Amino acid sequence: NAGVTQTPKFQVLKTGQSMTLQCAQDMNHNSMYWYRQDPGMGLRLIYYSASEGTTDKGEVPNGYNVSRLNKREFSLRLESAAPSQTSVYFCASSDTLDQGGGQYFGPGTRLTVL
């Protein structure tokens, strides 16, 4: 059981470049989430997916897109990266029948945009 996996672990982009952050979970969870964590700002929700085929905006969706490819995978795309998107990105999954719906987090992707 790998839990939640994320790739890549580290990434450096130039302003205007695009990239996709990958996330997969093997716990058969229905819900998946993308967060960003910044010093002094805490954890902020970018997008979430309550089930396969659905996605919804969170607190800070601007500049991002997501795809729930199947039940296991939830990707986050930056179409035109900006320095303000320098952050640590976490993917998480949860299910109402597992630990009260508590979220399981991946190890994070550390993104720097120059």
Add this chain to the structure above:
Amino acid sequence: GEDVEQSLFLSVREGDSSVINCTYTDSSSTYLYWYKQEPGAGLQLLTYIFSNMDMKQDQRLTVLLNKKDKHLSLRIADTQTGDSAIYFCAERDGTSYDKVIFGPGTSLSVIP
């Protein structure tokens, strides 16, 4: 809107008990959670409590919930240096199930 607050820092001596406090504003919360984040890692779910419970114990961890005062605490007995980390309180919104509000995190330092 909903808010979750925590003190930012706590320092304790090894072997003592640590108590990390959290307050929240959403009276319709269903579940409340405690997470631990070690440096360079993701958040790890430590424990959770359903909103109709007052207390939950899990080995060295004790969670107390005062729903009237909207106050949640995490007590770590016999604190060890490996407990040094950031601890996040979070609550699941009762009206929008997929909405989880996180506190800013409490950085726990354990002094040997």
